[in-house]
Amino acid sequence: MVKKNTSSASRRTDIVSAAIEVFAEIGYYRATTAQVAERAAISQPYVYRFFTKESLLVEALEVSWQRIETAFRQVLESASPDTLERGFIEAYEGILAAHGSEILLQMQAQTIREEAVRKTMQEGMSRVKRLVLNAFEEAEMEDAERRTSDFLARGMLCNVSMAIGLPDLMLKK
Incomplete structure (x- = not known):
């Protein structure tokens, strides 16, 4: 309740x-x-x-994206270039543990075709990608674009791992 x-x-x-x-x-x-x-x-x-039911879903998704962005921005405040990626991973693992329902909701929303939902998902993922890419570029990480894509892909694999209860899928760095 x-x-x-x-x-x-x-x-x-x-x-x-x-x-x-x-x-x-x-x-x-x-x-x-x-x-x-x-x-x-x-x-x-x-x-x-x-x-409405759809606007409620959109608002719920926006809350979930904002949580990720806030957590990643907090990492930026304290991480060094050497600890940046590890900080993002730990922040996301914390979100998975504490707010798994939000991540499950995002996973479902990936298959919903209503334009407002798709737009919210596209914008949320784009904001997170930009945040991570900018952080990696500012940290002068080699091949920041590829590392950003790999980081996001690993996050999606973590989502699947959590959703189906198969922790062996989680990649440890």
Whole structure:
């Protein structure tokens, strides 16, 4: 059950948190806004005060992308060029452990064809790619473009590993 807040902004956050859980557990197409409302301990009409089902998914995805960007920016504040990639890996592993539902939601969204969802996924992945590429270039890493692609590909493999419960897929560096 999502913790109940009282302000309008907090209630929006509660709704998005509930949607992340519900959509990740049973899938976006099978989930209903009634199930999200129940998880958030509010009425379904209150959900519609803020969101349609699609806009709720888009907001939930944006939360997940922002979490990754924030974690990676925190790494940039303290990492040296030698520890940068390891810092990104550890930050992402922390997200997988603490916010696995958000990653499951992103994985599902990769197959959703609605334009708003595709756009959110494209923009989120592009922002993360740019952040990592810029960091690798500023650290003067050799072949920063290839290393960025490899890093993102490893992240996708980590997602699959977490989703199917097969930790042997995780590559250790």
